[in-house]
Amino acid sequence: MSTLLRLATAGSVDDGKSTLVGRLLYDSKSVLADQLDAVERVSRDRGLVATDLALLTDGLRAEREQGITIDVAYRYFATANRSFILADCPGHVQYTRNTVTGASTADVVVLLIDARKGLLEQTRRHLAVASLLRVPHVIVAVNKIDLVGFDGDVYAAHAAAVTAAATDLGLADVRTIPVSALDGDNVVDRSTRTPWYDGPSLLELLEEIPAALDVADEAFRLPVQLVLRPQGAARDVRHRDYRGYAGQIASGVVRVGDAVVALPSGRTSTVVGIDTADGELAEAFAPQSVALRLADDLDIARGDLLAAVVDAPVPTRDLEATIAWLSDRVLLPGTRVLVKHTTRTVQAVVRDIVGRLDLDTAEITPADQLGLNDIGQVRLRLASPVAAEEYVISRRTGAFLLIDAHDGGTLAAGMVGEPLAEARCPQRRPAQYAI
Amino acid sequence: MSLAVPVPVRRLTQLQALESEAIHIFREVGAEFERPVLLFSGGKDSVVMLHLAVKAFWPGPVPFPVLHVDTGHNFPEVLAYRDAEVARLGLRLEVARVQDYLDDGRLRARADGTRNPLQTLPLLDAIAEHSFDAVFGGGRRDEEKARAKERIYSLRDEFGQWDPRNQRPELWNLYNGRHDVGEHVRVFPLSNWTELDIWRYIAAEQIALPGLYYAHDREVFQRDGMWLGVGPHSLPRKGEPVVTRRVRYRTVGDMSCTGAVESDAAGVDDVVVEVAASRITERGATRADDRMSEAAMEDRKKEGYF
Ligand SMILES: Nc1nc2c(ncn2[C@@H]2O[C@H](COP(=O)(O)OP(=O)(O)O)[C@@H](O)[C@H]2O)c(=O)[nH]1
Numbered sequence: 121m122s123t124l125l126r127l128a129t130a131g132s133v134d135d136g137k138s139t140l141v142g143r144l145l146y147d148s149k150s151v152l153a154d155q156l157d158a159v160e161r162v163s164r165d166r167g168l169v170a171t172d173l174a175l176l177t178d179g180l181r182a183e184r185e186q187g188i189t190i191d192v193a194y195r196y197f198a199t200a201n202r203s204f205i206l207a208d209c210p211g212h213v214q215y216t217r218n219t220v221t222g223a224s225t226a227d228v229v230v231l232l233i234d235a236r237k238g239l240l241e242q243t244r245r246h247l248a249v250a251s252l253l254r255v256p257h258v259i260v261a262v263n264k265i266d267l268v269g270f271d272g273d274v275y276a277a278h279a280a281a282v283t284a285a286a287t288d289l290g291l292a293d294v295r296t297i298p299v300s301a302l303d304g305d306n307v308v309d310r311s312t313r314t315p316w317y318d319g320p321s322l323l324e325l326l327e328e329i330p331a332a333l334d335v336a337d338e339a340f341r342l343p344v345q346l347v348l349r350p351q352g353a354a355r356d357v358r359h360r361d362y363r364g365y366a367g368q369i370a371s372g373v374v375r376v377g378d379a380v381v382a383l384p385s386g387r388t389s390t391v392v393g394i395d396t397a398d399g400e401l402a403e404a405f406a407p408q409s410v411a412l413r414l415a416d417d418l419d420i421a422r423g424d425l426l427a428a429v430v431d432a433p434v435p436t437r438d439l440e441a442t443i444a445w446l447s448d449r450v451l452l453p454g455t456r457v458l459v460k461h462t463t464r465t466v467q468a469v470v471r472d473i474v475g476r477l478d479l480d481t482a483e484i485t486p487a488d489q490l491g492l493n494d495i496g497q498v499r500l501r502l503a504s505p506v507a508a509e510e511y512v513i514s515r516r517t518g519a520f521l522l523i524d525a526h527d528g529g530t531l532a533a534g535m536v537g538e539p540l541a542e543a544r545c546p547q548r549r550p551a552q553y554a555i
Numbered sequence: 556m557s558l559a560v561p562v563p564v565r566r567l568t569q570l571q572a573l574e575s576e577a578i579h580i581f582r583e584v585g586a587e588f589e590r591p592v593l594l595f596s597g598g599k600d601s602v603v604m605l606h607l608a609v610k611a612f613w614p615g616p617v618p619f620p621v622l623h624v625d626t627g628h629n630f631p632e633v634l635a636y637r638d639a640e641v642a643r644l645g646l647r648l649e650v651a652r653v654q655d656y657l658d659d660g661r662l663r664a665r666a667d668g669t670r671n672p673l674q675t676l677p678l679l680d681a682i683a684e685h686s687f688d689a690v691f692g693g694g695r696r697d698e699e700k701a702r703a704k705e706r707i708y709s710l711r712d713e714f715g716q717w718d719p720r721n722q723r724p725e726l727w728n729l730y731n732g733r734h735d736v737g738e739h740v741r742v743f744p745l746s747n748w749t750e751l752d753i754w755r756y757i758a759a760e761q762i763a764l765p766g767l768y769y770a771h772d773r774e775v776f777q778r779d780g781m782w783l784g785v786g787p788h789s790l791p792r793k794g795e796p797v798v799t800r801r802v803r804y805r806t807v808g809d810m811s812c813t814g815a816v817e818s819d820a821a822g823v824d825d826v827v828v829e830v831a832a833s834r835i836t837e838r839g840a841t842r843a844d845d846r847m848s849e850a851a852m853e854d855r856k857k858e859g860y861f
Contacts, residue, residue, distance in 0.1 A: 123566060
């Protein structure tokens, strides 16, 4: 039984990210002969002696022409027990935009540093983004270890610095690995040239990392996507009176017989059926897509949240939030936007900009506007309530988009709560965060 | 009764996770768009896509029609399959015909005879004619490097064009489908599936496919290193002897340029084994038109191709 792991890469330009990804794909045998032929041909055309595996991650024409990567690309590789979706995030220009995007869905961030340089400001920023987006695991690959003569002391010093920085930022699970992406040391197979390192290779680590938090520790949440009510159109007459609330479980477990509350209305009912096209279930868990039947005919529509009655979120029209501003436009207080939270989209106004997060120091400095790639703390006032929770509690019910009501563009990635609150106030970290 | 309470393993398999993600995407589009349509050719990816759509809206019907952009160079058994599926599920089928465009001169036949690239215009016209605002496509990111950069929701302007440098960031599972009148969104629910995932899913769900995906004896001839089946739209030229081989198709499309591979994989489990062991991508193996240039797909996609 194979499981799925989503990872995102991060690193500064020239740290060897493309080479590492190419190496992972190649050594895990996910590169097929015709793709390799193409890369070998291009390598020869460019007068290279060896095949440049970095070319495997080549994307668009403009990227080839300019020799840079512009946008996140998705790659796929698999081992016997696990399939991987890799969000390959370029390290520059749109860097926050890309790493935030990749990190938003990632179970693991693989961050590269150059063994000759060690921890840079950029590294700290990448760690901060991983912490901000609450990525459960971070692996720091100390690359180009061949260029420091496979020196275990150099590695140990970098590993200690990275681990300290990560802990400061509230990251619970950070591991380091010495690698040479170019030669393949510790990427797929363990290297004999790093005798002072007795840990797993990168791929071994990726295979053993838990794919997700234990859903049993989470509270049940299901944002309603749509109400399935086929009436006369039901393909089976027995379903003429069917009424199911369809959605993907955002967190936790639900069982037939559970009491649930519909938010924002606050009305409660009992689950009498959990349906899929393949049959009824006694229980379901995140991230399954199901339809729930309830004992009572409540007025429930798309955008409502079904939640366990205990500790259900309190719907609110005021959000204190962290946003990663992804637009070229400048954000000023008073700007009107749309907030898309789970399956609900509401109008909102940015009441205040509290400050801007300095990713190097993890401090918030006062600001009265935000620009492209800024991460800031804002207060939003919503036209109608949403059942939001702190992002540290849930990466689903704590996340939202800001959308330009006029041109429809995505303006910002939003997370309910203060930026890096865990880093500044460790006791706020929920228990299930540590693994 | 045993005292030890078994701890349930609450973890989805990879295929279950991909299925759940796709169902979520279908339901989002079903809820937020007014006139979606699903591109359905009878090819395996579109078949899997339709299967997932059926699941997403069960016990209701699939709440949108399907559209086939017909090259006119079809495998007859694929057309028969298409029509049977549409009838079985009670769907409305729209067909946009490349042949109509060639007949009245809106399109000109290409020198190489290939019709796959000619599908863009009929597709865009059909989208405009029916005011479709969301178009489900079976594209997968593992297929090709331009596709690797494609979003799950891919906004197209009023000319159907894709601007790869100006895509909306796609965060979490929050999809932004806002578009202006005349624009539409291409939606790719299978973005994160690989060819092998598709086949494993077909096996697990016992999904019926057109027979040519499985090994059969066929009259074929060799061109550009590929086996092409003999048919009304793909006739051997001089020096291309016809032989009978045991083959199957990895993709189906324009018959004149879609190659068969020699294979003994007669059932779905054999195909899974074969695909898992294959060292060549399906496009590399069987699509003459995709081998043209490094950026062939990117250019086509920018113009509004699937
Ligand atoms: N010696 C050595 N060179 C490396 C290693 N990894 C990458 N490089 C080289 O570093 C340069 C930048 O690598 P690339 O993968 O393009 O970096 P990216 O910008 O992070 O994608 C290239 O010349 C690579 O060959 C390594 O482990 N050892």
